[in-house]
Amino acid sequence: MTGTTRNIETRNFERDYFAQGRESGISIRGIRLFFVAITAAAMIFAVSGQSFSETIKFSDVRSSDWFYESVMTLAGEGIVNGYADGTYRPGKSVTKAEALKMIIQAAEVSVREIEEYENWMTGIYEAAVERDIIPAEGFNGKGTATREEIAGYIVRAMDWTDDSYKENIFADTNDRNINILYTKDIVTGSKEHDGYYFYPRNKVTRAELSTLIVRLSNARKEVTGEIAFSAKEPMKDPECFIKEQPLTEDDFIKALLYMGKNKDYSHTFTYPKSYGLSTNVTARKDLFDKAETAYSYVFSRYPEYFTVTNKMHMSMTSNLKNSTLTLTLGNKDFSTEEMVYMQNSFEASCDSVLENLIAMGTITGKMTDVQKAKQLFIYVACNNKYDRTLASVSYTGYGATQNGTSVCQGYAAMFNMLCKKCGIVVMGITGKGHGAGTTEEHIWSLTMLDGEWSHTDVTYGDPLPDRAGRYLIEYFNVPASRMRADHTWDASEFPA
Secondary structure: OOOEEEEHHHOEEEEOOEEOOOOOOOOOOOEEOOOOEEEEOOOOOOOOOOOOOOOOOOOOOOOOOOOHHHHHHHHHOOOOOOOOOOOOOOOOEOEHHHHHHHHHHHHOOOOOOOOOOOOOOHHHHHHHHHOOOOOOOOOOOOOEOEHHHHHHHHHHHHOOOOOOOOOOOEOOOOOHHHHHHHHOOOOOOEEEOOEEEOOOOOEOEHHHHHHHHHHHHHHHHHHHOOOOOOOOOOOOOOOOOOOOOOOOHHHHHHHHHHHHHOOOOEEEEEEEHHHOOOOOHHHHHHHHHHHHHHHHHHHHHOOOOOOOOOEEEEEEEEOOOEEEEEEEEEEOOEOHHHHHHHHHHHHHHHHHHHHHHHHOOOOOOOOOHHHHHHHHHHHHHHOOEEOOOOOHHHHOHHHHHHHOEEOHHHHHHHHHHHHHHOOOOEEEEEEEEEEOOEEEEEEEEEEEEOOEEEEEOOOOOOOOOOOOOOOOHHHOOEOHHHHOOOEEOOOOOOOO
16 A cells, blocks of 8 residues: 655645556456545544334434344334333343343243232243253342343353354453354454453443344244344444544544444544643644554455445544544545445345345355355355456445456455355455565455354455356465465454
8 A cells, every 4th residue: 555645734644545456467456445634624523124113212222323223123022111201221231130031031931920919020030040041049130230141141041051152252251151142143242452352241231132132032033943044234243333532543443333334424523622632733643543543444354344435534623612523434436425325235235145045045054154155255256257447336345246346345345245144254354465476455354264264365266367157266264374375464463
């Protein structure tokens, strides 16, 4: 990535990362990232597919919230309700009794009807003891439930204790129950710089429990055959949200990931005067630098969400009361309206592709992640063609799904999105590709298969000249040691 200019004195700087694919005799590989135009003004801040009631409203639950569909689904089914003041209080902690009741209902554990004189928890407690979900003595239903305790309730209620599962997923726990829930797509954890964290001792909120209950209910329906294996909303991403005043690189990573996933291509943050941004040049520059680094991070790792964006603009304006920082994701070739349309079309096309593969029996619920990922690799390689003209649309997943032509960004975006909709852990990786005496900027995929990270490069797996049905399987599920033969990357930045 080349082309860097800065002018700190005027508080304007622009980074234009641009690498044009070049013909090498065998193939062309290209990756574009226009990044970053920044201006500081004169100083004078879900589980989709669920049915839910549109008539139910909570003043503190917005359609843009990550827990929105889960809460509204359960509210529409009468499983949860709000408070008299019209709020849901998604951040409020839940008690062990409340969590246990909802888990037993979702798992459809049989509970006897209680008499009028009995406590509402009596039948639930008896059923939970009988199923060894909780101990016969020492259960404090009024106590606040932790994430680790909830994991145990769910696994035992579903009788998943003997299932195979992946270990060593989270940096802060290797609890068996938590690993089982991760393998079952019930929990995801949070991505930090040194790995994924589950925070097992944290209290469970009403928003978190609602999301878990919807996922648990869907898992039970798949097990019992009430619903067939189907395309899913990606569930293997770290939890992302927007802080009111992001300050750290990780804050900006979560905020930008949220923006990309929700097609919220412009967001403004307000910082009170106490943050000192209106007078402290160093503090402003530090904030810009962290946001800039965060954008490079999410662009590299999540091509499926940033497939139509290739630049970020940052602007800050201050007055006597506060400073506002606006982050705007864009594309030099497309308007915001076009970007939203292209991203929506890309995601809808991936849904359609996976539904067709499932209908044909190419992808089934009984297949392992390796088997599913292999079929997706073959599909993308055989239904996409490398665009030698390097048209702007070919740098997007839209080009891959709508036109059947793209460059590496389109290949990676399509493969990653399809993997995520199958519940496969996948991420993008940027580096350089080497072939026929040339070295070019490149993006491909890392997949978590059989509990290990491996490399998959669908672009290189679709050799030139393009021929129908031809693919190179040696670029699927490749260990790092073998991938280094014609790829290089910063090993300190990626897990494999």
